[in-house]
Amino acid sequence: xxxxxxxxTHLIKTRGQQxxxxxxPISGHKSVSWYQQVLGQGPQFIFQYYExxxxxxxxxxxxxxxxxxxxxxxxxxxxALLLGDSALYLCASSFRGDTEAFFGQGTRLTVV
Amino acid sequence: xxxxxxxxxxxxxEGRAANLPCNHSTISGNEYVYWYRQIHSQGPQxxxxxxxxxxxxxxxSLIITEDRKSSTLIxxxxxxxxxxxxxxxxxxxxxxxxxGKGTTLSVSS
Numbered sequence: 001x002x003x004x005x006x007x008x009t010h011l012i013k014t015r016g017q018q019x020x021x022x023x024x025p026i027s028g029h030k031s032v033s034w035y036q037q038v039l040g041q042g043p044q045f046i047f048q049y050y051e052x053x054x055x056x057x058x059x060x061x062x063x064x065x066x067x068x069x070x071x072x073x074x075x076x077x078x079x080a081l082l083l084g085d086s087a088l089y090l091c092a093s094s095f096r097g098d099t100e101a102f103f104g105q106g107t108r109l110t111v112v
Numbered sequence: 113x114x115x116x117x118x119x120x121x122x123x124x125x126e127g128r129a130a131n132l133p134c135n136h137s138t139i140s141g142n143e144y145v146y147w148y149r150q151i152h153s154q155g156p157q158x159x160x161x162x163x164x165x166x167x168x169x170x171x172x173s174l175i176i177t178e179d180r181k182s183s184t185l186i187x188x189x190x191x192x193x194x195x196x197x198x199x200x201x202x203x204x205x206x207x208x209x210x211x212g213k214g215t216t217l218s219v220s221s
Contacts, residue, residue, distance in 0.1 A: 004155075033208060042114075042199060042211030043156065056208050090155050098205035100146070103155030 002027070004093050004104035012110045013081050021076045021107045025093030031055075032074040033101060034066055035090040043090055049074060050097040078109075086111045114212030115139065115202040121216040124194075130187040132215055134200030137181045143204050145176060147185045149196040150214070156199065159185065190219045 005024045013019050025032050031050040035043035048056035049068035068074045072093075078085055088108050092101040117135040124130040136145065146161040160167055160174045162183075167174045173186040187194055199214040 035209075035211075042197075042213055043209075045208040045210060048208055055206070058208065088153075092155075092209070096206075100158045100161060101209060102158055105155045 004091055004102055006089075006091050006104040006107050008107060009105070010108045010110075012112060015081055015083060015111055017081050018077065018079045019081060019109060021078075021089050021091075021109070023074045023076070023091030023093075023104060025072050025074070025091075026102060029093035029095050029102075030072055031094045031097035031101075032068055032072065033092045033094075034074070034076045035092065035103075036060075037088040037090060037106070038084075038086070046076070048097065055097060081111045083111050085109065114210050115143075116200045116212055118198075118200050118212065118215045120213070121218065124187075124190045124217060124219050126191060126219055126221045127189055130190040130194065130217060130219070132185040132187075132198050132200075132217065133182065134185070135182045136200070136202045139180050139202050140204070143202045145174065145180075145183050146201040146203055146209065147172070147174065148199045148201065148209070148211075149194075150199070151193075151196045156211075159198075190217075192219050192221065195219045 033048040034046040037043040045058040047066040052068045063079045088106040090106045092103045094101040147159040148156040150156045176183045197214040
């Protein structure tokens with residue numbers, strides 16, 4: 001079975017640009033969460049979606065937004081990129097949101 | 113903020129058991145203890161979770177103290193491939209995983 005897939009794997013953007021990251025959950029999973037991991041730190045929670053509705057939001061500015069589609073895939077959008085947004089962005093899926101979550105390999109975003 | 117305290121680093125000899133402690137003294141009755149690990153530059157990998165009882169799966173065992181204020185993750189026969197950062201997370205069902213800094217486990221031959 002395919003695990004959580006994220007695209008692209010690597011991305012380089014310029015300050016001020018916008019970026020969209022994509023995530024396909026494990027088949028049958030209805031909940032998707034997004035995390036940001038900067039070098040040397042543990043992942044930080046950004047958003048959680050279940051059945052296309054936002055169920056939780058971490059302490060991130062409004063430049064960060066996300067959505068979940070009817071097929072349960074998800075996109076994370078970041079506007080007006082800053083150098084500090086450079087990080088590994090991780091997507092995790094779970095069956096209901098209250099069960100164990102499985103992570104993708106992440107998208108490495110570099111802002112120059 | 114993370115609700116757990118873990119040692120920054122630990123060493124283990126290959127083939128020996130690795131026992132990773134975690135303190136969660138403020139855990140509430142409906143919070144689970146989860147363990148994940150992250151090998152360099154990869155996404156975190158789910159290991160095991162539990163509420164009150166000890167749990168075992170093909171990867172590890174989780175021992176939770178009776179008062180639930182601490183737990184230990186046991187890798188029974190550590191290999192070089194178990195070298196990773198191990199995160200202990202306390203989580204109420206349906207809420208986000210809040211990661212701390214974890215324990216860096218180094219397994220050497």
